[in-house]
Amino acid sequence: MDDELSRTKMEQQIEQLRETSLAAQNGWELDVEDMDVFIDLPVNGKEYRLKVNFDNYPQQAPSYQFEGEWPDQARGIRQDKGICIDGTRECYTNYNHDEREDDWDPEVYDLPSMVQKIYRLIRRS
Numbered sequence: 001m002d003d004e005l006s007r008t009k010m011e012q013q014i015e016q017l018r019e020t021s022l023a024a025q026n027g028w029e030l031d032v033e034d035m036d037v038f039i040d041l042p043v044n045g046k047e048y049r050l051k052v053n054f055d056n057y058p059q060q061a062p063s064y065q066f067e068g069e070w071p072d073q074a075r076g077i078r079q080d081k082g083i084c085i086d087g088t089r090e091c092y093t094n095y096n097h098d099e100r101e102d103d104w105d106p107e108v109y110d111l112p113s114m115v116q117k118i119y120r121l122i123r124r125s
Contacts, residue, residue: 003035010035010054013111020112026119038067039115043122046071050118053089058106063089064118074125077118085121087114 014030014037017023023030029040037052048071053063063082070079077083082090087109 006035006054006057009058009106010037013037013054016110017112017115022112022116028115028119037111041115041119041122043071043119048122050115052111052115061087061089061092061104061106061109062111062114064114065090071122071125074121076121083118085114085117087117 014032017030022028027042031038035054037054039050039052041048041050046069048069049067051063051065051067053065055063065082066077066079071077072079076085081094082088084091084094086103092104
């Protein structure tokens with residue numbers, strides 16, 4: 001995949017997230033390093049750092065991983081396998097759902113909706 005295209009598409013996703021009120025409402029802090037977006041997610045007195053990697057995007061779904069402590073108590077989140085929700089690279093690879101890889105659609109699984117889904121999973125646990 002063309003690195004320049006991946007970077008441009010990643011920047012569009014970041015801008016989409018920044019344009020929503022989600023980050024401000026939930027206290028999310030964003031940092032960008034190369035092809036990684038780091039999002040600090042404060043939940044019930046704990047801070048989780050979500051790393052979203054956009055290598056090969058949009059041909060391939062972004063990778064969603066946590067740095068440091070993982071909220072393993074949350075449904076669909078396991079440190080040993082990753083985050084298993086539609087739209088994560090791990091869902092299509094680590095959980096043997098590669099038969100569903102054709103379901104990947106960057107218009108449906110955008111950064112704002114994915115981060116919000118993950119945040120909700122953590123808050124409900």
